[in-house]
Amino acid sequence: MSTRGLVRIERVSGRPIPLRGNDVDTDRIIPARFMTAITFDGLGELAFHDVRFDAEGHAQPHPMNEARYRAKGPQIALVNKNFGCGSSREHAPQALYRWGIHALVGESFADIFFGNCVAMGIPCVTASSSDVARLMQLVEEDPGHELVLDVAARSASYRGETVPVALPDGAAHQLLAGTWDATQLLIEAMPRIREVACRVP
């Protein structure tokens, strides 16, 4: 059986958190010094550590340090362009997920980060710059509502406003069909895998 079973991800709803800025890299999401471990345990509270805390451990102004953006249950991050660029470390989406972020809506995502998120069942959907700006504004004005990301309908709704969102067909299919954990699906083709293995370098 698949390592996590077939879980379809059609809809994520949760309190939103805006994480503003272009080119937010995975070193910033989780500094490398926190990766000297053989599990992902404990990464959640270390997400964005060096932005959230100064050298003495004092909290700095950051949405993840603000009580109004913290809620029980799944949350959805709003981000700008090229989020998750840099290192392929899955520790980055693992840290975000363990902090509570189960989906992201942004202007664009770095390719490897996007792939890691899909493999973990975390939808990363894109919206136009103006729609992301509008959602961020609505959330910053009043963060106390549920943001609903409808993966099947390709829409995100907040406080009565709905914007269209996009994601590549392949990733959408994986999330909706529950094959985002691809291991079992890939293993199924083992006879053909062995055929290919015989003829390629």
Add this chain to the structure above:
Amino acid sequence: MRASPRRPGAGAAAAGTFVGASSGSPNCEAGVRRLAHDIMGKTLLDKIWDAHSVRELPSGQTQLFIGLHLVHEVTSPQAFAMLREAGLPVAFPERTIATVDHIIPTDSQTRPLRDTQAEVMMSAIERNCREHKIQFFGPDTGHQGIVHVIGPEMALTRPGMTIACGDSHTSTHGAFGAAAFGIGTSQVRDVLASQCLALERPRTRRIEVTGRRQGGVYAKDVVLHIIRRLGVKGGVGYAYEYAGPVLDAMSMEERMTVCNLSIEGGARLGYVNPDRTTVEYLRGRRFAPAGEAFEAAAQAWLGTASDADAEWHDLVCLDAADIAPTVTWGINPGQAIGVDEAIPSAEAFPEDERAVVEDAYGYMGWSRGDRIAGTRIDVAFIGSCTNGRLSDLREAARVAQKGRVAKGVKALVVPGSQEVARAAEAEGLDEIFRQAGFEWRLAGCSMCLAMNPDKLEGRQVGASSSNRNFKGRQGSPSGRTLLMSPAMVAAAAIEGAVTDVRSVLAREER
């Protein structure tokens, strides 16, 4: 045909050489697909993709067979744990190779390692490799090193292959005309379990660098210039095909430097079409075929190159005459300038970029009108998967011979692998560095990402031949990184400040 492709030049009918096929008969469906492509000619990526496609998945993605899986200690232990939990074996241990690079200390590697967490990680990869019968190149083998250095130097990396590794700089292997993917841990699990990935084929952008490089302008400068021009997100969704006279004239190690930084330009992967330079590099290396088999393999390798009438989705041409020794001034690798330039003003950037630019000014501590040349440095780091190979060390040593490390500067040379270290020592480079005041260390990733004891401290400024100048990248949350070529790092080390390497090279030896 895919959307809006570009065809530089309308070539003759394609040779349509089939990649990698030496035995067995391809199925009909694949044959028809190839034929349809052959009408227009194919890119290297198309050829590799078609040859390695296991099937089309219900998602529309390709189940792509991965010829070589490279494993290191940081991104694999959780993947092995997932396999164990699912009760799955490693499907193709003979196509899986492991080493230890990120956490390994470069001063003493005596076991147990002083850092107890590093020892835990080291023990975990040894245990996982033993349990799953995976070849492990540890420090006692003489072949340990950065995964992207040892793959090529042992000819594990060859043209026409698909390669995956839980590391973004896997793009390095594209220098050989391989399709090489950086992946995360869940995908490492998938490759261990099935030797496959579920992927969408990236679009291709051909980047032609024309003209000739000036003296003192290295491969690192070429690729930093490319990223400066196209941006750190310019490559999202693309495979970069690097080509043109400048790439043609480059050595394999130089091509590796270029392909290594593809990911910093946002590209999914980068490659150079294989040619005689590629073939001659591979000849005689440990895992390369020998004798007649080598000549046959070489023909197949050359056949994987993009056809003259292949189509790319985009084409970019850059002139090498515009490239100076290049240094990053900011907090991403696209924030780079020629060594003779001033830090650009925010107005020089599109409005959308200015927040990141302002953030960089604040973090790095620039004032308006500052020039990059003359910027004092505290640490000089020569090494990494970008620039830790023999030719990099030779170029840096040429510069180191011109002086001594400036007072107050800590200068490290970290060979990319044990093999690089041996070769460098055989020609006396270690002595040149030592005499100039550099520390000569053991192989590993070291201060590129500072997962071992080699770190910047406080707000130190590091001149670094590595690949990322992100905030906190080199181990101190407030440390500052200036990326440049290894020769430029050596020049900065002996001057104590960012210096145009061309002026140092013009000097007499000390």
